[in-house]
Amino acid sequence: MTADDATYLAxxxxxxxxxGGRLGRGGAASLPLGxxxxxxxxxxxxxxxxxxxxxxPRVILPVADRFAAARxxxxxxxxxxxxxxxxxxxLTTAFASGLAPMLLRDRLHVATASAIEQALSSAxxxxxxxxxxxxPPRANRKPVLLLLTPGGRTVGYAKIGVNDLTSRxxxxxxxxxxxxxxxxxxxxxxxxxxxxxEWNGHPLLVQExxxxxxxxxxxxxxxxxRCVVQISELAPVRHLPLSGSPYRRALAERIDDLGDRPxxxxxxxxxxxxPDVRLPFGAWHGDLxxxxxxxxxRRAFVWDWERLEFGVPVGFDAxxxxxxxxxxxxxxxxVRRWLDSGARLLRDPLMAGAGLAPGTASxxxxxxxxxxxxRYLHDRQEEAGGHLAAVSDWLLPALAGLGHRAxxxxxxxx
Numbered sequence: 001m002t003a004d005d006a007t008y009l010a011x012x013x014x015x016x017x018x019x020g021g022r023l024g025r026g027g028a029a030s031l032p033l034g035x036x037x038x039x040x041x042x043x044x045x046x047x048x049x050x051x052x053x054x055x056x057p058r059v060i061l062p063v064a065d066r067f068a069a070a071r072x073x074x075x076x077x078x079x080x081x082x083x084x085x086x087x088x089x090x091l092t093t094a095f096a097s098g099l100a101p102m103l104l105r106d107r108l109h110v111a112t113a114s115a116i117e118q119a120l121s122s123a124x125x126x127x128x129x130x131x132x133x134x135x136p137p138r139a140n141r142k143p144v145l146l147l148l149t150p151g152g153r154t155v156g157y158a159k160i161g162v163n164d165l166t167s168r169x170x171x172x173x174x175x176x177x178x179x180x181x182x183x184x185x186x187x188x189x190x191x192x193x194x195x196x197x198e199w200n201g202h203p204l205l206v207q208e209x210x211x212x213x214x215x216x217x218x219x220x221x222x223x224x225x226r227c228v229v230q231i232s233e234l235a236p237v238r239h240l241p242l243s244g245s246p247y248r249r250a251l252a253e254r255i256d257d258l259g260d261r262p263x264x265x266x267x268x269x270x271x272x273x274x275p276d277v278r279l280p281f282g283a284w285h286g287d288l289x290x291x292x293x294x295x296x297x298r299r300a301f302v303w304d305w306e307r308l309e310f311g312v313p314v315g316f317d318a319x320x321x322x323x324x325x326x327x328x329x330x331x332x333x334x335v336r337r338w339l340d341s342g343a344r345l346l347r348d349p350l351m352a353g354a355g356l357a358p359g360t361a362s363x364x365x366x367x368x369x370x371x372x373x374x375r376y377l378h379d380r381q382e383e384a385g386g387h388l389a390a391v392s393d394w395l396l397p398a399l400a401g402l403g404h405r406a407x408x409x410x411x412x413x414x
Contacts, residue, residue, distance in 0.1 A: 013108065016160070017116065019111035019114045019115070021110040021111070023108055047064065047109050050108055069131060070152065075146050076131070076133045117129065128149065130147060131145070132144070140166055142166035142169070144159055145158040155209070161203045161204075170306070172306050176308035177190070179308075185234075188231065192207065194207055207303075216296055219300055223300055224318065228317040228318045229351070231288075234282070237314065237354070243276040246311055254378065255370070255374055258377050258378065266399070270399050274367065274403065275406055275410030279363070283312065284314075286305075288320055290321075291304075292304040313367055314351070318351070319346070319368045322338055322341055332394060343361045347361055361409070363406040365406075370399065
């Protein structure tokens with residue numbers, strides 16, 4: 001186990017199970033995690049399996065509830081490739097058959113007294129067991145808890161903040177779910193907020209599980225754009241010149257707040273050079289990707305609303321989704337594809353119907369990149385790695401080219 005993984009696992013154990021935890025092999029609980037002492041007998045312990053191992057924990061599953069563990073694998077698996085689907089199927093079968101605990105040696109033993117499971121069961125007025133998604137190391141890495149009945153039926157999802165950034169995001173998502181709870185989007189379903197409180201000094205939210213699974217898939221292009229437009233209409237859409245928009249002023253302030261970061265002059269200059277075009281400003285989800293949206297023939301299901309913002313150029317969600325799709329096979333070739341495919345998305349008739357003039361596509365794309373850079377730099381994403389976190393490596397060169405395209409489009413006749 002790397003030092004970073006050991007530190008994260010220790011901190012996570014202290015947050016979820018403040019009475020203490022130990023990491024060991026099989027039935028032996030030998031290595032204390034964190035500062036809490038695990039002073040209890042075996043009857044007062046619950047065992048979890050870090051998968052694929054304690055060296056690289058991505059999910060943490062209950063040993064004693066095989067159906068819940070199998071459901072956890074199924075719920076958290078990314079099935080966007082044949083290899084990923086096969087791996088998920090094999091792991092699900094191993095847990096459902098009871099073989100997984102014999103094949104996976106690492107154990108996380110936690111005290112059942114004063115445990116997160118008890119707090120969630122009390123809040124929802126029913127017994128729940130949990131499976132935990134940890135994910136790869138990154139600045140906004142936080143545990144997502146799948147809440148299940150002992151028989152493996154999904155009850156909901158919980159998120160808990162474990163540091164300043166993730167606590168801010170959990171609180172933001174709680175506010176977002178409350179704000180959009182009464183929204184009636186024609187083709188989009190969002191989860192209901194079931195419970196919000198603090199646990200062990202950390203913000204906690206519980207939301208319902210959306211009906212996604214084998215019957216849903218990634219949205220089609222048309223479905224994606226319908227989703228983007230309907231999200232933008234969560235608040236009244238305003239059409240304003242860029243120079244007079246509250247959004248531009250707020251973005252300039254966010255750049256200034258970055259202080260003496262070396263990327264700041266380039267971001268400020270790029271923003272100042274953009275033409276003063278008229279744009280529609282509405283809401284955006286803020287992180288619309290294949291991991292946060294699924295669709296059927298009739299509806300889109302959208303979750304993870306922690307980045308919801310209002311008064312943002314319409315089209316940002318489409319650009320964010322497309323960028324994350326394009327870079328799956330490599331950042332630099334992906335960004336080159338995105339420079340063309342993102343522009344095509346913004347020129348779609350659905351976006352024109354939302355008030356986005358085709359000649360403004362490059363300006364919106366440039367604004368999106370400035371916004372994304374400010375987010376990454378403010379959250380210090382580059383320190384945790386990630387394929388898009390190196391702003392100077394790909395974003396600033398792409399932004400320079402978009403600035404030229406935006407200026408040319410503004411000079412050209414409509």
